[in-house]
Amino acid sequence: MMSSYQQAPEPGRIEARGVSIRLGQGSQAFEAVQALDFTIAPGEFVCILGPSGCGKSTLLGALAGHLLPSSGVLEVDGAPVAGPSPERGMVFQHHTLLPWRSVLDNVAFGLKMQGQGKPERHRRASEMLQLVGLADFAERWPSQLSGGMQQRAEIARVLINRPRLLLMDEPFGALDAQTRSRMQELLLDIWTRIRTTVVFVTHDIDEALFLADRVLVMSPRPGRFIEDLRLSFPRPRRASLLTSAQFTHLKRHCLALLRHEEGRELPRLTPLGLPDTDPPPLRIAL
Protein backbone atom coordinates (compact mmCIF):
# COMPACT_ATOMS: atom_id res chain seq x y z
CA MET A 1 0.00 0.00 0.00
CA MET A 2 1.17 3.47 -0.80
CA SER A 3 1.76 5.66 2.25
CA SER A 4 -0.22 8.86 2.15
CA TYR A 5 2.88 11.06 2.20
CA GLN A 6 4.19 9.42 -0.95
CA GLN A 7 1.25 10.57 -3.01
CA ALA A 8 3.07 13.26 -4.89
CA PRO A 9 1.89 16.80 -4.20
CA GLU A 10 2.34 18.98 -7.23
CA PRO A 11 5.24 21.32 -6.58
CA GLY A 12 4.42 24.97 -7.01
CA ARG A 13 5.91 27.48 -9.41
CA ILE A 14 6.65 30.98 -8.12
CA GLU A 15 6.69 34.08 -10.23
CA ALA A 16 7.47 37.56 -8.94
CA ARG A 17 7.35 40.70 -11.05
CA GLY A 18 8.43 44.00 -9.56
CA VAL A 19 7.60 42.99 -5.99
CA SER A 20 8.20 45.65 -3.32
CA ILE A 21 7.13 45.33 0.31
CA ARG A 22 6.81 48.31 2.63
CA LEU A 23 6.97 47.85 6.39
CA GLY A 24 6.25 50.28 9.22
CA GLN A 25 3.86 53.19 9.58
CA GLY A 26 4.00 56.82 8.49
CA SER A 27 7.43 58.40 8.54
CA GLN A 28 8.93 55.18 9.93
CA ALA A 29 7.91 53.26 6.79
CA PHE A 30 10.61 51.80 4.55
CA GLU A 31 10.87 49.37 1.69
CA ALA A 32 12.13 46.04 3.04
CA VAL A 33 12.48 44.58 -0.44
CA GLN A 34 12.40 46.52 -3.69
CA ALA A 35 11.38 45.61 -7.25
CA LEU A 36 12.18 41.92 -7.12
CA ASP A 37 11.85 39.89 -10.31
CA PHE A 38 12.40 36.16 -10.12
CA THR A 39 10.96 32.80 -11.07
CA ILE A 40 11.29 29.60 -9.08
CA ALA A 41 10.63 26.37 -10.97
CA PRO A 42 8.39 23.62 -9.57
CA GLY A 43 10.32 21.27 -7.28
CA GLU A 44 13.35 23.52 -6.99
CA PHE A 45 15.22 23.89 -3.69
CA VAL A 46 16.10 27.57 -3.46
CA CYS A 47 18.03 29.24 -0.66
CA ILE A 48 17.77 32.96 -0.14
CA LEU A 49 21.06 34.07 1.39
CA GLY A 50 21.59 37.47 2.91
CA PRO A 51 22.70 39.37 6.02
CA SER A 52 20.39 39.90 8.97
CA GLY A 53 17.61 42.42 8.31
CA CYS A 54 18.04 42.39 4.52
CA GLY A 55 14.38 41.58 3.90
CA LYS A 56 14.67 37.90 3.01
CA SER A 57 12.25 36.86 5.77
CA THR A 58 9.91 39.63 4.66
CA LEU A 59 9.82 38.14 1.18
CA LEU A 60 9.12 34.74 2.71
CA GLY A 61 6.24 36.22 4.73
CA ALA A 62 4.78 37.60 1.51
CA LEU A 63 5.05 34.18 -0.15
CA ALA A 64 3.24 32.66 2.84
CA GLY A 65 0.55 35.35 2.57
CA HIS A 66 1.18 36.99 5.94
CA LEU A 67 2.37 40.21 4.31
CA LEU A 68 1.05 41.83 1.15
CA PRO A 69 3.37 43.37 -1.46
CA SER A 70 2.93 47.14 -1.74
CA SER A 71 3.49 46.89 -5.46
CA GLY A 72 4.18 44.25 -8.07
CA VAL A 73 2.76 40.80 -8.63
CA LEU A 74 3.53 37.69 -6.62
CA GLU A 75 2.03 34.54 -8.08
CA VAL A 76 2.11 30.87 -7.19
CA ASP A 77 0.96 28.60 -10.01
CA GLY A 78 -0.47 31.58 -11.83
CA ALA A 79 -2.69 32.76 -8.96
CA PRO A 80 -1.75 35.84 -6.92
CA VAL A 81 -0.98 35.18 -3.22
CA ALA A 82 -3.92 36.61 -1.32
CA GLY A 83 -3.47 35.17 2.19
CA PRO A 84 -2.15 32.21 4.15
CA SER A 85 -2.99 28.79 2.76
CA PRO A 86 -2.16 25.18 3.68
CA GLU A 87 -0.70 24.85 0.19
CA ARG A 88 2.11 27.16 1.24
CA GLY A 89 3.54 25.72 4.45
CA MET A 90 5.69 27.91 6.69
CA VAL A 91 8.38 26.89 9.19
CA PHE A 92 9.61 29.63 11.54
CA GLN A 93 13.01 29.95 13.22
CA HIS A 94 11.49 29.04 16.57
CA HIS A 95 8.82 26.38 16.53
CA THR A 96 5.17 27.42 16.66
CA LEU A 97 3.75 24.12 17.87
CA LEU A 98 0.69 24.63 20.06
CA PRO A 99 1.93 24.10 23.64
CA TRP A 100 -1.47 22.67 24.69
CA ARG A 101 -1.53 19.89 22.11
CA SER A 102 0.47 16.67 22.09
CA VAL A 103 3.08 16.30 19.35
CA LEU A 104 0.74 13.93 17.51
CA ASP A 105 -2.22 16.34 17.67
CA ASN A 106 0.02 19.19 16.56
CA VAL A 107 1.10 17.27 13.48
CA ALA A 108 -2.52 16.30 12.81
CA PHE A 109 -3.71 19.92 13.14
CA GLY A 110 -3.92 20.60 9.39
CA LEU A 111 -6.01 17.46 8.87
CA LYS A 112 -8.33 18.50 11.70
CA MET A 113 -8.84 21.82 9.93
CA GLN A 114 -9.79 19.86 6.80
CA GLY A 115 -12.43 18.12 8.88
CA GLN A 116 -10.87 14.64 8.91
CA GLY A 117 -11.91 12.20 11.63
CA LYS A 118 -9.65 11.44 14.58
CA PRO A 119 -8.59 7.84 13.67
CA GLU A 120 -7.63 8.85 10.12
CA ARG A 121 -5.74 11.98 11.09
CA HIS A 122 -3.89 10.20 13.90
CA ARG A 123 -2.90 7.42 11.52
CA ARG A 124 -1.50 9.86 8.99
CA ALA A 125 0.17 11.99 11.65
CA SER A 126 1.89 8.87 13.06
CA GLU A 127 3.21 8.10 9.57
CA MET A 128 4.52 11.62 9.30
CA LEU A 129 6.20 11.42 12.71
CA GLN A 130 7.82 8.17 11.61
CA LEU A 131 9.22 9.98 8.57
CA VAL A 132 10.90 12.65 10.70
CA GLY A 133 12.02 10.12 13.32
CA LEU A 134 9.71 11.18 16.14
CA ALA A 135 7.49 8.10 16.32
CA ASP A 136 8.34 7.55 20.00
CA PHE A 137 7.47 11.10 21.01
CA ALA A 138 3.91 11.30 19.69
CA GLU A 139 2.27 11.66 23.10
CA ARG A 140 4.71 14.23 24.53
CA TRP A 141 4.01 17.94 24.97
CA PRO A 142 6.07 20.11 22.58
CA SER A 143 7.93 21.64 25.54
CA GLN A 144 9.28 18.19 26.40
CA LEU A 145 11.18 17.93 23.11
CA SER A 146 14.65 19.25 22.30
CA GLY A 147 14.98 22.17 19.87
CA GLY A 148 15.86 19.87 16.97
CA MET A 149 12.90 17.59 17.67
CA GLN A 150 10.56 20.57 17.87
CA GLN A 151 11.65 21.69 14.42
CA ARG A 152 11.20 18.16 13.08
CA ALA A 153 7.65 18.10 14.46
CA GLU A 154 7.06 21.52 12.93
CA ILE A 155 8.22 20.28 9.52
CA ALA A 156 6.03 17.18 9.82
CA ARG A 157 3.04 19.38 10.71
CA VAL A 158 3.54 21.50 7.60
CA LEU A 159 4.23 18.57 5.26
CA ILE A 160 1.10 16.65 6.27
CA ASN A 161 -0.87 19.22 4.27
CA ARG A 162 1.19 18.22 1.21
CA PRO A 163 2.03 21.85 0.44
CA ARG A 164 3.14 22.89 -3.01
CA LEU A 165 5.54 25.31 -1.37
CA LEU A 166 7.64 24.73 1.73
CA LEU A 167 8.78 28.08 3.13
CA MET A 168 11.48 27.96 5.78
CA ASP A 169 12.72 30.97 7.76
CA GLU A 170 16.15 30.09 9.17
CA PRO A 171 14.57 26.94 10.61
CA PHE A 172 17.84 25.58 12.03
CA GLY A 173 19.31 28.94 13.05
CA ALA A 174 18.68 28.42 16.75
CA LEU A 175 20.14 24.88 16.89
CA ASP A 176 23.66 23.87 17.85
CA ALA A 177 26.06 23.11 14.99
CA GLN A 178 25.86 19.33 15.23
CA THR A 179 22.08 19.20 15.39
CA ARG A 180 21.89 21.69 12.56
CA SER A 181 24.00 19.56 10.26
CA ARG A 182 21.91 16.45 11.09
CA MET A 183 18.71 18.41 10.45
CA GLN A 184 20.02 19.56 7.07
CA GLU A 185 20.64 15.98 5.98
CA LEU A 186 17.24 14.94 7.32
CA LEU A 187 15.54 17.75 5.40
CA LEU A 188 17.20 16.71 2.13
CA ASP A 189 16.25 13.12 2.85
CA ILE A 190 12.60 14.07 3.38
CA TRP A 191 12.68 16.29 0.31
CA THR A 192 13.70 13.33 -1.90
CA ARG A 193 10.54 11.55 -0.72
CA ILE A 194 8.13 14.48 -0.68
CA ARG A 195 8.93 16.60 -3.69
CA THR A 196 7.87 20.14 -3.14
CA THR A 197 9.26 23.53 -4.03
CA VAL A 198 11.40 24.74 -1.12
CA VAL A 199 12.29 28.36 -0.39
CA PHE A 200 14.79 28.35 2.46
CA VAL A 201 15.95 31.60 4.05
CA THR A 202 19.33 31.64 5.81
CA HIS A 203 22.32 33.86 6.54
CA ASP A 204 24.61 30.81 6.80
CA ILE A 205 26.62 30.39 3.58
CA ASP A 206 27.51 26.73 4.29
CA GLU A 207 23.87 25.91 4.87
CA ALA A 208 22.72 27.56 1.65
CA LEU A 209 25.39 25.90 -0.49
CA PHE A 210 24.86 22.51 1.12
CA LEU A 211 21.10 22.43 0.64
CA ALA A 212 20.17 24.32 -2.48
CA ASP A 213 19.81 23.77 -6.20
CA ARG A 214 20.02 27.50 -6.49
CA VAL A 215 21.13 30.30 -4.17
CA LEU A 216 19.71 33.81 -4.47
CA VAL A 217 21.96 36.29 -2.67
CA MET A 218 20.23 39.37 -1.28
CA SER A 219 21.66 42.79 -0.43
CA PRO A 220 20.39 44.67 2.62
CA ARG A 221 17.68 47.26 2.74
CA PRO A 222 16.07 47.67 0.36
CA GLY A 223 16.48 43.96 -0.37
CA ARG A 224 17.51 43.14 -3.92
CA PHE A 225 19.01 40.03 -5.47
CA ILE A 226 22.67 40.58 -6.34
CA GLU A 227 23.52 37.04 -7.42
CA ASP A 228 21.72 33.96 -8.74
CA LEU A 229 23.92 30.86 -8.28
CA ARG A 230 23.00 27.48 -9.70
CA LEU A 231 24.65 24.58 -7.87
CA SER A 232 25.36 21.27 -9.49
CA PHE A 233 26.69 19.29 -6.51
CA PRO A 234 25.40 15.72 -6.93
CA ARG A 235 22.72 14.41 -4.57
CA PRO A 236 22.43 12.76 -2.12
CA ARG A 237 24.73 15.25 -0.42
CA ARG A 238 26.70 14.35 2.69
CA ALA A 239 28.73 16.45 5.13
CA SER A 240 31.96 15.67 3.24
CA LEU A 241 30.78 18.08 0.55
CA LEU A 242 31.55 20.99 2.88
CA THR A 243 35.30 20.44 2.51
CA SER A 244 35.45 19.93 -1.26
CA ALA A 245 37.42 22.40 -3.38
CA GLN A 246 34.46 23.50 -5.48
CA PHE A 247 32.40 24.16 -2.37
CA THR A 248 35.17 26.28 -0.86
CA HIS A 249 35.46 28.21 -4.08
CA LEU A 250 31.74 29.07 -4.12
CA LYS A 251 31.83 29.90 -0.41
CA ARG A 252 34.61 32.42 -1.02
CA HIS A 253 32.50 33.98 -3.76
CA CYS A 254 29.47 34.30 -1.43
CA LEU A 255 31.62 35.69 1.39
CA ALA A 256 32.89 38.38 -0.95
CA LEU A 257 29.34 39.27 -1.96
CA LEU A 258 28.17 39.52 1.65
CA ARG A 259 31.30 41.30 2.87
CA HIS A 260 30.59 43.97 0.31
CA GLU A 261 27.52 44.78 2.38
CA GLU A 262 29.22 44.72 5.77
CA GLY A 263 29.10 47.51 8.28
CA ARG A 264 25.34 47.96 8.27
CA GLU A 265 23.86 46.16 11.23
CA LEU A 266 20.11 46.01 10.82
CA PRO A 267 17.52 44.60 13.20
CA ARG A 268 16.16 41.21 12.17
CA LEU A 269 12.86 41.35 10.31
CA THR A 270 10.31 38.55 10.61
CA PRO A 271 7.89 36.97 8.14
CA LEU A 272 5.11 38.74 10.05
CA GLY A 273 6.61 42.19 9.50
CA LEU A 274 8.62 44.21 12.00
CA PRO A 275 10.19 42.48 15.01
CA ASP A 276 7.86 41.95 17.97
CA THR A 277 7.51 44.81 20.34
CA ASP A 278 7.33 43.91 24.02
CA PRO A 279 4.13 42.17 25.07
CA PRO A 280 1.46 44.48 26.52
CA PRO A 281 1.87 45.23 30.22
CA LEU A 282 -0.11 43.12 32.67
CA ARG A 283 -3.30 44.79 33.74
CA ILE A 284 -4.50 43.14 36.92
CA ALA A 285 -7.47 44.61 38.69
CA LEU A 286 -8.15 44.12 42.34
Next chain:
Amino acid sequence: MTSTFTRWPVRLASLLACLLFWHLAASSKLNLGLFTFTYVPTPKAVLDAAWQLLTSSSLLAHLTSSLSRVFSGYLVAAVLGVSLGLVIGRSKWAEDTLLPPLEVLRPIPAVAWIPLAILMFPSSELSMVFITFTGALFPILLNTVHGVEAVDPRLVASARSLGAGRYAILREVILPGALPSIVTGLAIGMGTSWFCLVTAEMIAGQFGIGYYTWESYTLQNYPDIIVGMLLIGVLGMGSSALVKRLGALATPWYRLRRGA
Protein backbone atom coordinates in the same frame (compact mmCIF):
# COMPACT_ATOMS: atom_id res chain seq x y z
CA MET B 1 8.25 16.66 47.08
CA THR B 2 10.19 16.56 50.35
CA SER B 3 10.53 20.33 50.30
CA THR B 4 6.76 20.81 50.58
CA PHE B 5 6.69 18.52 53.62
CA THR B 6 9.48 20.38 55.35
CA ARG B 7 7.77 23.70 54.62
CA TRP B 8 4.44 22.81 56.20
CA PRO B 9 5.60 22.96 59.85
CA VAL B 10 6.96 26.46 59.21
CA ARG B 11 3.66 27.61 57.74
CA LEU B 12 1.75 26.13 60.65
CA ALA B 13 4.13 27.71 63.15
CA SER B 14 3.59 31.10 61.50
CA LEU B 15 -0.18 30.78 61.90
CA LEU B 16 0.23 29.71 65.55
CA ALA B 17 2.55 32.64 66.24
CA CYS B 18 -0.08 35.07 64.91
CA LEU B 19 -2.68 33.41 67.10
CA LEU B 20 -0.40 33.64 70.14
CA PHE B 21 0.29 37.34 69.52
CA TRP B 22 -3.45 37.97 69.19
CA HIS B 23 -4.09 36.16 72.47
CA LEU B 24 -1.39 38.05 74.36
CA ALA B 25 -2.31 41.43 72.89
CA ALA B 26 -6.04 41.03 73.49
CA SER B 27 -5.82 39.61 77.01
CA SER B 28 -3.32 42.26 78.17
CA LYS B 29 -5.38 44.98 76.39
CA LEU B 30 -2.22 46.14 74.61
CA ASN B 31 -2.27 49.85 73.86
CA LEU B 32 0.17 51.03 71.19
CA GLY B 33 -0.99 54.66 71.14
CA LEU B 34 -1.88 54.71 67.46
CA PHE B 35 -4.20 51.76 67.93
CA THR B 36 -5.37 49.65 70.82
CA PHE B 37 -6.42 46.08 71.49
CA THR B 38 -8.68 47.17 74.40
CA TYR B 39 -11.92 46.21 72.68
CA VAL B 40 -10.52 43.33 70.61
CA PRO B 41 -12.00 40.05 71.85
CA THR B 42 -9.59 37.26 72.83
CA PRO B 43 -9.24 34.09 70.74
CA LYS B 44 -11.05 32.24 73.50
CA ALA B 45 -14.08 34.52 73.26
CA VAL B 46 -14.07 34.15 69.47
CA LEU B 47 -13.83 30.38 69.81
CA ASP B 48 -16.85 30.39 72.15
CA ALA B 49 -18.80 32.54 69.71
CA ALA B 50 -17.83 30.24 66.86
CA TRP B 51 -18.99 27.24 68.84
CA GLN B 52 -22.28 28.98 69.52
CA LEU B 53 -22.78 29.68 65.81
CA LEU B 54 -21.72 26.16 64.91
CA THR B 55 -24.29 24.58 67.21
CA SER B 56 -27.05 27.02 66.32
CA SER B 57 -29.63 26.10 63.72
CA SER B 58 -29.01 29.23 61.64
CA LEU B 59 -25.45 28.40 60.48
CA LEU B 60 -26.65 26.28 57.56
CA ALA B 61 -29.03 29.03 56.42
CA HIS B 62 -26.25 31.63 56.69
CA LEU B 63 -23.88 29.45 54.70
CA THR B 64 -26.31 28.45 51.95
CA SER B 65 -27.53 32.01 51.36
CA SER B 66 -23.99 33.40 51.21
CA LEU B 67 -22.64 30.59 49.02
CA SER B 68 -25.53 30.85 46.57
CA ARG B 69 -25.14 34.64 46.32
CA VAL B 70 -21.38 34.50 45.79
CA PHE B 71 -21.55 31.65 43.30
CA SER B 72 -24.42 33.04 41.21
CA GLY B 73 -22.73 36.44 40.95
CA TYR B 74 -19.42 34.78 40.26
CA LEU B 75 -20.77 32.48 37.55
CA VAL B 76 -22.43 35.32 35.66
CA ALA B 77 -19.22 37.36 36.00
CA ALA B 78 -17.13 34.43 34.76
CA VAL B 79 -19.25 33.83 31.66
CA LEU B 80 -19.59 37.53 30.84
CA GLY B 81 -16.01 38.44 31.77
CA VAL B 82 -14.43 35.67 29.68
CA SER B 83 -16.62 36.23 26.61
CA LEU B 84 -16.27 40.04 26.73
CA GLY B 85 -12.54 39.62 27.32
CA LEU B 86 -12.17 37.39 24.27
CA VAL B 87 -14.05 39.86 22.07
CA ILE B 88 -12.16 42.91 23.40
CA GLY B 89 -8.80 41.13 23.13
CA ARG B 90 -9.43 40.07 19.54
CA SER B 91 -11.02 43.17 18.04
CA LYS B 92 -9.73 46.73 18.16
CA TRP B 93 -13.24 47.95 17.40
CA ALA B 94 -14.69 46.10 20.39
CA GLU B 95 -11.86 47.43 22.55
CA ASP B 96 -12.66 51.00 21.54
CA THR B 97 -16.40 50.65 22.06
CA LEU B 98 -16.59 48.42 25.13
CA LEU B 99 -13.52 49.13 27.20
CA PRO B 100 -13.91 52.89 27.93
CA PRO B 101 -17.29 52.55 29.72
CA LEU B 102 -16.04 49.49 31.58
CA GLU B 103 -12.93 51.38 32.68
CA VAL B 104 -15.17 54.10 34.11
CA LEU B 105 -17.25 51.56 36.05
CA ARG B 106 -14.23 49.60 37.27
CA PRO B 107 -13.03 51.89 40.11
CA ILE B 108 -16.52 52.19 41.62
CA PRO B 109 -16.47 50.30 44.93
CA ALA B 110 -19.16 47.75 45.74
CA VAL B 111 -20.51 49.93 48.55
CA ALA B 112 -21.32 52.73 46.12
CA TRP B 113 -23.41 50.36 44.05
CA ILE B 114 -25.81 49.56 46.92
CA PRO B 115 -28.42 52.32 46.41
CA LEU B 116 -28.55 51.80 42.66
CA ALA B 117 -28.62 48.02 43.05
CA ILE B 118 -31.63 48.31 45.34
CA LEU B 119 -33.40 50.65 42.90
CA MET B 120 -32.58 48.65 39.81
CA PHE B 121 -33.41 45.12 40.87
CA PRO B 122 -36.87 43.92 41.86
CA SER B 123 -35.67 41.73 44.73
CA SER B 124 -32.98 42.34 47.34
CA GLU B 125 -31.64 38.86 46.54
CA LEU B 126 -30.86 39.96 42.97
CA SER B 127 -29.27 43.19 44.18
CA MET B 128 -26.94 41.19 46.39
CA VAL B 129 -26.01 38.85 43.54
CA PHE B 130 -25.32 41.95 41.43
CA ILE B 131 -22.88 43.30 44.04
CA THR B 132 -20.89 40.05 44.19
CA PHE B 133 -20.98 40.09 40.37
CA THR B 134 -19.40 43.55 40.16
CA GLY B 135 -16.67 42.33 42.49
CA ALA B 136 -15.74 39.37 40.30
CA LEU B 137 -16.26 40.83 36.82
CA PHE B 138 -13.28 43.15 36.40
CA PRO B 139 -10.41 40.89 37.43
CA ILE B 140 -11.81 38.16 35.17
CA LEU B 141 -12.40 40.54 32.26
CA LEU B 142 -9.04 42.29 32.41
CA ASN B 143 -7.04 39.10 32.85
CA THR B 144 -8.84 37.55 29.88
CA VAL B 145 -8.11 40.61 27.73
CA HIS B 146 -4.47 40.48 28.78
CA GLY B 147 -4.25 36.74 28.13
CA VAL B 148 -5.73 37.13 24.64
CA GLU B 149 -3.43 40.02 23.76
CA ALA B 150 -0.38 38.11 24.96
CA VAL B 151 -0.96 35.12 22.64
CA ASP B 152 2.08 34.77 20.37
CA PRO B 153 1.09 36.20 16.94
CA ARG B 154 3.32 33.56 15.34
CA LEU B 155 1.01 30.84 16.67
CA VAL B 156 -1.95 32.57 15.04
CA ALA B 157 -0.05 33.02 11.76
CA SER B 158 1.02 29.39 11.80
CA ALA B 159 -2.52 28.16 12.46
CA ARG B 160 -3.79 30.28 9.57
CA SER B 161 -1.11 28.79 7.31
CA LEU B 162 -2.31 25.33 8.35
CA GLY B 163 -5.84 26.13 7.23
CA ALA B 164 -7.52 27.40 10.42
CA GLY B 165 -10.40 29.84 9.94
CA ARG B 166 -11.53 32.60 12.32
CA TYR B 167 -13.53 30.35 14.61
CA ALA B 168 -10.90 27.58 14.64
CA ILE B 169 -8.23 30.11 15.62
CA LEU B 170 -10.36 31.30 18.52
CA ARG B 171 -11.04 27.77 19.74
CA GLU B 172 -7.65 26.15 19.03
CA VAL B 173 -5.20 28.99 19.61
CA ILE B 174 -6.62 32.05 21.37
CA LEU B 175 -8.71 30.37 24.06
CA PRO B 176 -6.11 27.80 25.18
CA GLY B 177 -3.36 30.41 24.85
CA ALA B 178 -5.21 32.79 27.15
CA LEU B 179 -6.35 30.06 29.52
CA PRO B 180 -3.57 30.35 32.12
CA SER B 181 -4.29 34.08 32.38
CA ILE B 182 -8.05 33.43 32.49
CA VAL B 183 -7.54 30.97 35.34
CA THR B 184 -5.57 33.63 37.25
CA GLY B 185 -8.44 36.07 36.68
CA LEU B 186 -10.99 33.51 37.83
CA ALA B 187 -9.02 32.82 41.03
CA ILE B 188 -8.63 36.55 41.82
CA GLY B 189 -12.29 37.13 40.92
CA MET B 190 -13.37 34.45 43.34
CA GLY B 191 -11.53 36.28 46.11
CA THR B 192 -12.94 39.70 45.22
CA SER B 193 -16.44 38.25 45.01
CA TRP B 194 -16.20 37.14 48.65
CA PHE B 195 -14.60 40.49 49.39
CA CYS B 196 -17.87 42.16 48.39
CA LEU B 197 -20.07 39.78 50.37
CA VAL B 198 -20.39 41.86 53.55
CA THR B 199 -21.24 44.88 51.42
CA ALA B 200 -23.84 42.91 49.49
CA GLU B 201 -25.42 41.43 52.58
CA MET B 202 -25.84 44.82 54.25
CA ILE B 203 -29.03 44.70 52.20
CA ALA B 204 -30.01 41.27 53.51
CA GLY B 205 -32.82 40.97 56.00
CA GLN B 206 -32.15 37.65 57.66
CA PHE B 207 -29.38 35.34 56.54
CA GLY B 208 -25.86 35.31 55.20
CA ILE B 209 -22.41 35.37 56.75
CA GLY B 210 -21.95 38.97 55.68
CA TYR B 211 -25.30 39.84 57.21
CA TYR B 212 -24.30 37.99 60.41
CA THR B 213 -21.06 40.02 60.57
CA TRP B 214 -22.80 43.35 59.93
CA GLU B 215 -25.59 42.58 62.40
CA SER B 216 -23.03 41.64 65.07
CA TYR B 217 -21.42 45.03 64.57
CA THR B 218 -24.71 46.89 65.00
CA LEU B 219 -25.46 44.76 68.09
CA GLN B 220 -21.88 45.24 69.37
CA ASN B 221 -21.21 41.48 69.55
CA TYR B 222 -17.49 41.85 68.94
CA PRO B 223 -16.49 38.16 69.07
CA ASP B 224 -19.20 37.36 66.49
CA ILE B 225 -17.74 39.93 64.08
CA ILE B 226 -14.43 38.13 64.13
CA VAL B 227 -16.15 34.76 63.65
CA GLY B 228 -17.87 36.21 60.56
CA MET B 229 -14.64 37.72 59.28
CA LEU B 230 -12.71 34.47 59.71
CA LEU B 231 -15.52 32.45 58.12
CA ILE B 232 -15.47 34.69 55.03
CA GLY B 233 -11.68 34.46 54.92
CA VAL B 234 -11.67 30.68 55.13
CA LEU B 235 -14.49 30.24 52.60
CA GLY B 236 -12.89 32.71 50.20
CA MET B 237 -9.52 31.01 50.48
CA GLY B 238 -11.10 27.59 50.00
CA SER B 239 -13.05 28.54 46.90
CA SER B 240 -10.06 30.35 45.38
CA ALA B 241 -7.97 27.23 45.97
CA LEU B 242 -10.70 25.18 44.31
CA VAL B 243 -10.66 27.44 41.24
CA LYS B 244 -6.86 27.24 41.06
CA ARG B 245 -6.97 23.45 41.36
CA LEU B 246 -9.58 23.14 38.58
CA GLY B 247 -7.56 25.61 36.51
CA ALA B 248 -4.41 23.52 36.91
CA LEU B 249 -6.35 20.45 35.75
CA ALA B 250 -7.52 22.37 32.67
CA THR B 251 -3.99 23.54 31.76
CA PRO B 252 -1.72 20.48 32.22
CA TRP B 253 0.84 21.73 29.67
CA TYR B 254 1.27 24.98 31.59
CA ARG B 255 1.94 23.39 34.98
CA LEU B 256 4.52 21.21 33.30
CA ARG B 257 6.35 24.14 31.78
CA ARG B 258 6.36 26.06 35.04
CA GLY B 259 7.50 23.01 36.99
CA ALA B 260 10.32 22.18 34.57
